[in-house]
Amino acid sequence: MAGPLSQDGEARSPNRGYALVLAASVAFATSAPLARIARPAHPMAIAFGRVFLAALVLALWDVRGLARAFRGLTANQRARIALAGALLAAHFGLFQWGLVATSLPAAVSLVSLEPLGVVLCAWLFFGIAPRPLERAGVVIATLGALVVARGAGDGEHRLLGDSLVLGAVALYGFYVVSARGLKDAIAAIHYAPLVYGFAAIALGVLLPFVPTHDEALLWPLPARSLAAIAALALIPTAIGHTLLQTGARTLSPSLIALVSPGETFGSIGLSVLLWQKPPTIEEGLGGAIILIGAGVAVSAQRDDPQRPDRTDR
Secondary structure (H helix, E strand, C coil): CCCCCCCCCCCCCHHHHHHHHHHHHHHHHCHHHHHHHCCCECHHHHHHHHHHHHHHHHHHHCHHHHHHHHHCCCHHHHHHHHHHHHHHHHHHHHHHHHHHHCCHHHHHHHHCCHHHHHHHHHHHHHCCCCCHHHHHHHHHHHHHHHHHHHCCCCCCCCHHHHHHHHHHHHHHHHHHHHHHHCCCCCCHHHHHHHHHHHHHHHHHHHHHHCCCECCEECCCCCHHHHHHHHHHHHHHHHHHHHHHHHHHCCCCHHHHHCHHHHHHHHHHHHHHHHHCCCCCHHHHHHHHHHHHHHHHHHHHHHHCCCCCCCCCC
């Protein structure tokens, strides 16, 4: 059966693109619940473990091909991949720490603001200007984020955690467009383990300096934490983020951004099933507004499907 990727690992037809986004959304939806299950692992240990294991698994998939691909890169291209890895490390580190410092519904609702970062970075670096509906969607989603923030202080919901998640959101757009900028230099199947490897190096350098306590351990970790980190590495990282990087090379930035509201919807649903903790009124209302805004932005794809979204800058 034909999948969402061509032989060189790139997404092609619109239908395959939507299938790729759906698969990535389902994989991403497991991220926040698995991170909660991984406690008492330190959030930085969780971030490190997921990218280290994902890099290892994907590298072992094609060791020789990965080595050839890396040797074929210029020094500048290698530096750009290292930068993408550093961005991913910061994104994961801030998100995992924010997830500890605020409620899960608030964190995953704010994740739906990621389309803003993707659209703006694509405009800034590739000249892909947002359409009127995309701009309207960004405004609506931003209003939703303000509603979510109003609920800070209720239960586990804290403004500090919200701020850390928003920092992760801000970095997300740069991380996504970095994959697009290297689409002609290296295949996605080789790009992904290199990015995860550089992210693991960046996080590994920071691990000795992070504060720890009984509820935030670096090592040793209980078996449940190790299993959850392994699942994080395989499902939302090796599968979800690799699909995202693949699609980001050729698909419209707004279509790729649809992964974020899909993650929000799935994560909240899983958290309710696992812990019977529905979102508060502010979290639920704000999350719904954010999802509407994301939907409005993505609907622009149907208005002008022939609009060229790729540039060769």
